[in-house]
Amino acid sequence: MTEKVNKRDIAEKIQALRDELRDHNYRYYVLDEPVISDYDFDMKLKALQDLEKQHPEFYDPASPTQRVGGAITKNFETVVHDYPMYSLDNSYSVEELREWEKRIQRVLGDVPVTFTCELKYDGASISLTYQDGALLRAVTRGDGTQGDDVTTNVRTIRSIPLRLQGDYPNRFDIRGEIVLPLEGFARMNRERVENGEDPYMNPRNTASGSLKLQDSSIVAERPLDCLLYGMAGRDLGADSHFEILGLARKLGFKVPDTAKLCKNIDEVVAYLEYWDSHRLELPYETDGVVVKVNSLQQQEELGYTAKSPRWAMAYKFKSEQAATRLERITYQVGRTGAITPVANLEPVLLAGTTVKRASLHNADQIAKLDVREGDTVYVEKGGEIIPKITGVDFSKRPENSAPTTYISACPECGTELVRNPGEAQHFCPNDTGCPPQITGRIQHFISRKAMDIEGLGSETVELLFKEGLIGDYADLYTLTTDDLLPLERMAEKSAANLVEGVAASRKVPFERVLFALGIRYVGETVAKKLARAYKNIDALMAASADELQQVDEIGQRIAGSVVEFFSDPVNRERVEKLKGHGLQFSLSEEQLRGQTDLFRGKTFVVSGVFESIGRNELKKRIEDNGGKVTSSVSARTNFLVAGANMGPSKREKADKNGVPIISETQFLEMLGD
Structure with missing residues (x-):
């Protein structure tokens, strides 16, 4: 009896925490009215995580703890929409809009027609299906009749409710746009530039690409948002589109408050004119307004x-565009040796800021636009880190104009450039002697997600290299305060902090050290997978390309890059120097505990709810023992680990492909537990 009471108390405590966290999440991400600090929220979330870990029998896929991601999706399943996602006809003038209104009136007759106006946010369209108040699936627009199931990634977006509040319909679809706020996009690009990586082109493409990332934990780190604009389903309990938006808000969805009910087409035009001049004040990119007949009955007619x-x-x-003179084309060298052409412009005011530089991307783009020094060019400013050239005013081209000849040698070190088949960019191959590549690698090495060395920034790296105190990142570990004090603006406290920061980085775990080395195509996630698969740097350096490709998500391109990096005597020498300085080049004893090769070469699919072990823990046990976890059953699957409430489609595929279906108990027996 006491045990039942305790279980009930625990269940009530877990549910109370979930309800409280959902409310705080809604206030923070939807209403933008937080009532507790981030720290207090994190503490409550940790308390819930601990309780759920101790009592897996109370697992709930809609729990606030399930937003952190971690699941890997190799293949995104195609799903047919319950209700088609139609595209919209476009209008580029008020005259066209008025003609549309006349066509509507001819069909409906002499009856009043009101309109709902909503801003058209520039992102990735999504359809969310809710069943019994919980998120069932999230599907991209695709071709309008079917799209890709991206539920695992969408669950990580904080403004999308996993469980609804209020009085909700039994089942319905809600449509919206996954967007990347401009502030978050700028922050992501600052980090990429600091890490020596190329910046993302624009928020829209980045948001869309995020939905198809295989690792949902990476999606969880991105500041994605979801703005909802419509519902489809039976018995929604509304007679107009504006009422639909109000219902969606009550259920907990983030519906922009910029939507407006307009009594006639003149009020619609006033709405358009207002937002055409005020849209730059918005935190998101928007490229227009969607005007809808408000009455659902009239829509049906x-x-x-x-x-x-x-x-x-x-x-x-109309796009924000300005015309100005292209004074000069220069070329930048990134840490990987990638060459980026930049248009240096006569300063021009665009979207509220003075623009002096714009991206030209690569040689193909220059040739496509036929852009030349001295041209009057059109510059557009979207969400890019710098604006872009979109065209040339050929009527103003100087008579003595000559076509642009893309450089053949590195502007920094003079080495002849190379361009690999299938790649858009040219590269400088002199990775050991080209100054921007050297300093770029060091700047990547010290970055927050790599070695995270406090007291050391990009400008200091440039200064240390210029003064001859460092030639690569291994030299950081030989610096002393006496070396640093003679430097400009280097006080004793700053010098001490820098040396202490370098010393503290010796404790950074192996997977981050591996990421810090700057191997091309080896990002954070790939570094973690390689570290887990090979356990130490010596085993990794000895691996062949074929062996590397046996690791989950390691393809030919990554494998070739890793082999090439460790084939270079200079890189191997750097690794040995870093070893000598005491950096972590193997997994810790704690990380190695429980790891075996028991499941090496075996592929598992995990589905359903489990009693004695959480799904994420079960997946971790598979990977810790050398196995691979995928999301869909195929002929290459070795085992389907089935829990309660597993979907029938996975069982059917397993039966069809002859895949053994094992229970949680059988899996644990395989481990010897």
């Missing part, structure tokens, strides 16, 4: 064409 609803129209804003 108007119906659809083959591709679009007759009751909606997208009005597109």
